[in-house]
Amino acid sequence: MVERVDSGDLKQANAGIWSGYVYSKPEQLGLPYQDVEIPVANGIAPAWRFDPPASVEASGVWAIHVHGMGGKRAGTLRGIPVASRLGLTSLVVSFRNDGDAPPSYDGRYSLGQGEWRDVEAGINYAISNGAERIVLFGWSLGASIALQTAALSPNSPRLTGMVLDAPVFDWRTTLEANAKAAGLPLPLVHLGFTILRSKALRWVTGLAEPIRLDSLDWLARATELDKPVLVLHGEKDDTTPVEASKKAASLRPDLVKLVEFESVGHSLEWNIDSEKWERSVEEWFYGLPLAGSSPEQAAAQS
Template sequence: MAISVPSDASAAGTPVMSVPWVRWTAFGAGVGAAASTAVLAAASGLGIYFARQVVTPARTRDANLEILAVTDSEHGRQVILPANLDTTVEGTYSLYFDGGDGHARIGAIRSYVPREGTVQRDVEEVYSGDLSKARRGWWSGSIYPSPAAVGLPEEEVSIPVEGGEAPAWLVRTPGAQTWAVMVHGRGARRTECLRALRTAREAGLTSLVISYRNDGEAPYAPDGRYGLGLTEWQDVEAAIQYALDHGASDVVLFGWSMGGAISLQAADRSPLRRHIRAMVLDGPVINWLNVLSHHARVNRIPAQAGRLGQWLISNAAGRALTGLAAPLDLKSMDWVTRAEEIRIPTLILHSKDDDFVPYGPSAELAEKNPDVITFEPFTRAGHTKEYNVDPERWERVVLGWLTDALSRTRHPSEHRTAE
């Protein structure tokens, strides 16, 4: 079984037992109820494994979706897939195959036969690979492979970060003083952010779509572990500095899933935070303790093992077991508790059907700080797939909110005060 903390690449429609994170099969089998010592040992082992998987980047993707057939019809090319909670939701998505070298954009549902357990959907475009020969792949909300596929001109740039340079896409809007710095989620890459490019351009923003440590494009951190936002924010700070050095006077942070947690940390910790005028967060991690407890429950991990995993991540004594260079203060990333500390105008878009990052903390955060936080709930969408299900609404809400928020805030150049 795998535990999937928010990852755009995750397939929410697959059974919980195959979600990409903690492999359950190594633990718990054959533990007798009477063998308390064995139970404790198994729980301890599972807690250690849980903690390691939370902070360890996956180097390969699990091709957990069977591709049953590719056919031609009066509507064009179509693909037949197993019906699950992902593949039976209307919208536009991606199907990756051949280890990620193949990529197809998948559209409307043409046939769904529950008793047969299959769904037939349009193949809108194949960007790479031979879909007709593919047998397995994975489902994703990252629709486009590059800004050019969105129809926008792109530049490949490099941002200096710890350990080297992080590649990024720069999509210019002539005359823009405010830049959008876009931050993808855990287990995803910068392609996740491309859905927002047109909206950012309509809002008059130049977009900088970044990579960051441990995502497979930017340099790996020295310990090779996720910081869940507590280390990655430094790469966002580097991106903000790059924007300022290349003509921006301020920025708007866009963050998906863990990218939302990273953005909140940058807004809290970076000396450049005075240049952040607004944040747009999609399915963000508002409280890591809540997310980890949720995944322990849905994966039927014993409560004591789940608590041990959190403790190992949060304490110096767990470093030898987690591989972290330093413990992560999970409590400091509970923004519901720290709601009043958020002073930057923030829009949160979050689906009530998100089964990876529960939407409850997002809603509660907005309730506690309504003057600063705007919450826009969606339905039917899986994790960070609000745009995929209803792109027109997503674009309308974000554009309207951004236009209003930027009109009510000033450029940092108009009020530079030491913090």
């Protein structure tokens, strides 16, 4: 049964794809929002800002929502309702090469290596508009971007924690899994890693800079994690294997909490069990140091 058509003419469609997007437009949430503009390196990146409704007391915490590779901002709208109930102001950002934000000079994804700067621009916007603390919500590639932002942002002390859905903790693990699913031989995959890392072979990839895969490996860098992380990941994810999330949780049980979802594909955790997804976020958030407290309580605890 087709419940609604958000765009186009269904009768004229010849083909389609399955998507995890439940909302395609911010107004479908029935929550107050506004379109805002975030200054970034090559221009202006559009974003959506959701302020808590009048019935909810604002917490002083902002949530920055970051979508995945090949996706759009609308993919993160599933995380807005729970953030709104928690009193968070939500900023749904775009980033370079996603079709909304200005492209990078090379027009290529850099697996979080460069995109984090656009998320940092969103954080600067949030702080200039009254944010006291920040929670990052990252989906797939967006999770990798969130991890880079937490590590590199000058505003890192303001970051309270991260909610990561189907995260990429290590691109080698993810790319190897996708290559295996596609039937590509492992030696060819490792050759690809060499090309990505090579400055001399940038003419092959079109990248302005080589990809430093080691710096994007948060399993090898697990000791450097210093923010609480909630991971929401499906057991049947064949795009970003849950094994990497399990390893991250085993390496840093003091910071990483993993909530697994049964029989679900990539980034479909909310779709399969939205109640569990949102309950997990709520319980994690209220367990954060300072996050669930008022500004006065936070000052007293610091």
